[in-house]
Amino acid sequence: MTDAAPVIARGLVKRYGDIVAVAGVDLTVEPGDVFGYLGPNGAGKTTSLRMMLGLIRPTAGSAKLFGRDPIVDGVKALEGVAGFVEGPAFYPYLSGRRNLQLLADYDEPNSSSLIEEVLETVELRDRAKDRVGGYSHGMRQRLGIAAALLRQPRLLLLDEPATGLDPAGMRDMRDLIRRLAGEGLTIMLSSHLLYEVEELCNRVAIIRKGSIVYEGQLGDLLATATTSYRLKTRDPERARTICLNQSGVENVTIEGDELRFSADEDAVAALSVALGQARVAITQLVAEVASLEELFLGMTGGESSDHDRQAVAS
Numbered sequence: 454m455t456d457a458a459p460v461i462a463r464g465l466v467k468r469y470g471d472i473v474a475v476a477g478v479d480l481t482v483e484p485g486d487v488f489g490y491l492g493p494n495g496a497g498k499t500t501s502l503r504m505m506l507g508l509i510r511p512t513a514g515s516a517k518l519f520g521r522d523p524i525v526d527g528v529k530a531l532e533g534v535a536g537f538v539e540g541p542a543f544y545p546y547l548s549g550r551r552n553l554q555l556l557a558d559y560d561e562p563n564s565s566s567l568i569e570e571v572l573e574t575v576e577l578r579d580r581a582k583d584r585v586g587g588y589s590h591g592m593r594q595r596l597g598i599a600a601a602l603l604r605q606p607r608l609l610l611l612d613e614p615a616t617g618l619d620p621a622g623m624r625d626m627r628d629l630i631r632r633l634a635g636e637g638l639t640i641m642l643s644s645h646l647l648y649e650v651e652e653l654c655n656r657v658a659i660i661r662k663g664s665i666v667y668e669g670q671l672g673d674l675l676a677t678a679t680t681s682y683r684l685k686t687r688d689p690e691r692a693r694t695i696c697l698n699q700s701g702v703e704n705v706t707i708e709g710d711e712l713r714f715s716a717d718e719d720a721v722a723a724l725s726v727a728l729g730q731a732r733v734a735i736t737q738l739v740a741e742v743a744s745l746e747e748l749f750l751g752m753t754g755g756e757s758s759d760h761d762r763q764a765v766a767s
């Protein structure tokens with residue numbers, strides 16, 4: 454095994470005729486990362502992950518896993534790597550355990566104890582004898598992770614593992630991913646919803662229309678992003694005047710006794726001081742959760758992220 458980074462994508466492109474599914478992706482996943490690959494539906498996440506896993510051939514560029522290219526080095530590149538794209542597939546009429554038995558490596562002498570271990574890890578041991586057809590969506594996703602863990606990977610690539618889960622299922626998934634990360638696995642997971650993964654990921658890449666528009670710490674991104682706020686005060690009219698005069702506080706509107714505006718962290722800090730100095734009592738100051746969509750707006754200067762895409766001129 455080499456010491457190269459778990460995932461290095463350089464100039465990854467995938468075209469389907471005139472459609473550019475992935476327009477040139479560069480990203481690096483470092484050892485121990487829980488790396489969020491974020492972007493709206495149709496942005497190119499699944500296609501990128503397929504190329505990383507060697508399931509499809511890039512039109513241009515390359516993806517390397519621990520320094521090995523799945524197209525050049527074949528299955529050898531997938532040593533220590535596991536995952537799924539667009540949801541794991543199982544035989545619905547067989548039990549969870551039987552499905553794992555079919556996937557397990559028969560040459561591996563400890564495969565049955567490994568199966569029990571991975572069932573335990575994903576908390577499915579109680580239900581392992583039941584048919585997969587009767588599993589909830591969350592249980593199926595967890596079984597998918599169990600199947601991946603059979604390969605005893607150092608890198609897990611998961612395509613939207615939390616999408617479509619109810620809040621309890623999402624919490625279980627987050628706990629599981631945290632646990633796996635705690636055991637030293639490097640994890641790259643995709644999502645089209647920021648809130649699903651924001652507590653989980655130490656680093657993110659945001660893909661939009663096939664191109665990476667941000668790669669780095671999620672915290673840094675959120676701190677610089679303009680956030681919408683709702684403000685309730687004892688004196689909304691005076692608060693409004695102060696807001697309008699406060700640099701960095703924008704899009705100020707008033708509805709009844711509630712003000713709305715957008716601001717970055719520094720501007721909202723200065724505003725709260727200004728309101729205090731003017732003796733305008735704040736009763737509520739609430740930041741709206743920044744959605745991916747809003748982050749895109751901030752990053753792309755107001756151009757909306759619709760889903761149409763055009764062939765890149767080459």
Ligand SMILES: Nc1ncnc2c1ncn2[C@@H]1O[C@H](COP(=O)(O)OP(=O)(O)O)[C@@H](O)[C@H]1O
Pocket residue numbers: 469472473474475492493494495496497498499500501762
């Ligand atoms: N096999 C394919 N043939 C044609 N177009 C495809 C194919 N796979 C994906 N696409 C298109 O590429 C774009 C990116 O798709 P995808 O990678 O699935 O996005 P995401 O996973 O981010 O939702 C979409 O416009 C999609 O319709």
Ligand SMILES: [Mg+2]
Pocket residue numbers: 498499500612613
């Ligand atoms: Mg997808």
